[in-house]
Amino acid sequence: MHEAKLMRDLMAHITASAEQNGGGRVTGVHVWLGALSHFTPAHFVEHFEDASAGTAAEGAAVTSEVSTDARDPDALWVRVLSITTESG
Amino acid sequence: MMRVRIIGAGHSDRGDDACGLVAADMLRRVAGPDIDVVDGAADAAAMLALFEDVDGVIAVDCARGGGTPGDIVRLPADPAKWPKSRASSSHGNALADAVALGEALGALPPRFAVFAVVGTDFTLGAPLSPAVQAALPNLIRTVMQEAACMKPN
């Protein structure tokens, strides 16, 4: 599924970012959903839960900003704005 | 007298995929009255109809891959060797399918050339990328040179 591919891509980036920043568990992910990204927040969370199972981001809380601007140049995209990690 | 038709293939709302249509608009202004410049069709059957009644066809399209964005490539005669050309057309590649179909039916014109610009952004609603935009003048020159070769007077 294309969403699954997208999520795998995002997950790889999220876990790599966590590693680069000292490792640990990812407890939060904050995303921006473009108006034409084909995701609702709930839909994104479902896919995130599937894709994060067994990774350092399993169980992370997802918060999202939903854009309604279809003319935004990034309207078709999902943007990961930040992640929160916990270590120790 | 050789009759030559230039076909601009592509989709107007899918980023760089519009470059064949944009090129056709420019070519209409420079080609003169004896060269027919048309927009391509959406499906292989209608595209094949555009190959009829002429001695030479020059098609202009956008390629995905096959070079660096903005490169102008002359595609080989066999469409099976073309780079994937459409980012998100839901109807396959009308031009490649039409060439394959025309070959199978013996319906290709004697002279045939396809030039493609390597694109990079095929997002719905996006404008031409700077690399493709910058390639247009060169593309127009290349196509007009080819047309001149096909139409010796």
Next chain:
Amino acid sequence: MAVETRTIRVDYLARVEGEGSLYVRFRDGALEDVRLAIFEPPRFFEAFLRGRALAEAPDITARICGICPVAYQMSAVHAMESAAGIVLGGQIRALRRLIYCGEWIESHVLHIYMLHAPDFLGLPDAVQLARTHGDLVRQGLRMKKIGNALIEAIGGRAIHPVNVRVGGFWKAPAQDHLHALLPDLRWGRDAAIKTLQFVATLPTPDVEQEYEFVSLRHPHEYPLNEGHIVSSGGIGITPQEWPAVFEEFQVRHSSALHARVKARGAYLTGPLARYSLNFDRLPPAIQQAARDAGLGETCRNPFKSIVVRAVETLFAFDEAIRIIEQYQEPTPSFVAVEPRNATGHAATEAPRGLLYQRYDIDGEGLIAHAQIVPPTSQNQATIERDLWRVAEHGQGMVDSELQALCEQSIRNHDPCISCATHFLDLTVDRA
């Protein structure tokens, strides 16, 4: 050691790509899941239409699909006229039916010859069909060209017709211009009979599916632009009532919206539905041709859709000839449409099935909201159900064989995506 929490700025972009994918999962010898995902350009255009003038809708919606621009235009202009409270009759109405006949011809012929027939003959694509059945393919190409010429004669251009406008046509085609098409159309009608006879010989699996058929139904005519929305499950509503009876919803596995009958579920639009709900509206000679091709008055075998498409192609040629023979140039060629603050709905019969559009128009004539529900999204749940049966049946097949059968099964319903010969990104999960 204390727990350290830190927030890292990432700013990474990704987006859903591609067109169609099919996921099939078997576990312990049983089929567990089938998921079809199709990318839908109309969602982009709905957003693009917001804030545009209502008069721009026919031009913008025509860009959604290069194969069926007329369907998008027809639903758009009828929805705008419904918002304005006007109904057009006479020769403007006839011309709209005529241009739609052109689209049915070119789209159905494309589907029959270029996409579907190779499946039944065990050939990979139309190129191979052209090598083995050259004359047949040439016949199809000529028929399709006539359909395109008809669209061009009325619409000005074949791909993105520019002559269609809210209220009618910018310029009515001259009578002699349309009359000049009659010899080709009469040839096409004969070729359509031959096409029907040919597709009737194609081997089809003997399956019947339980569909709820949904289509337009008109008091006298085989439906194109007008009628109530009816179903084999007892629905009988005006297009205005579409939102009360049907709904779009997001499914977990796909970015696209699907549609369903509220509190009931999947349904099917398109040739099988139109034919089965409107057999009595076909001219008697075409009813007889359908019977001669082995069809009953209804058809629930999705693999027979190619035969039904051929019947509708014959009808479209026949109807086009009838309209042109009675045609007189309408003057004026359009009526002015005064914008008012209202909502307009329309449903017309695209070659692939019912195409519903709804627009909220503000007092200045700008589009405040657009909803476009193409046949592909309405049929997707039903196509998935067909695929369940195919995958159950094909469990023992090797993946390539299963893929071919799945693709044929999807092409039975001609979703927009099906045109690419090997579009399908198939995942068979057996482990």
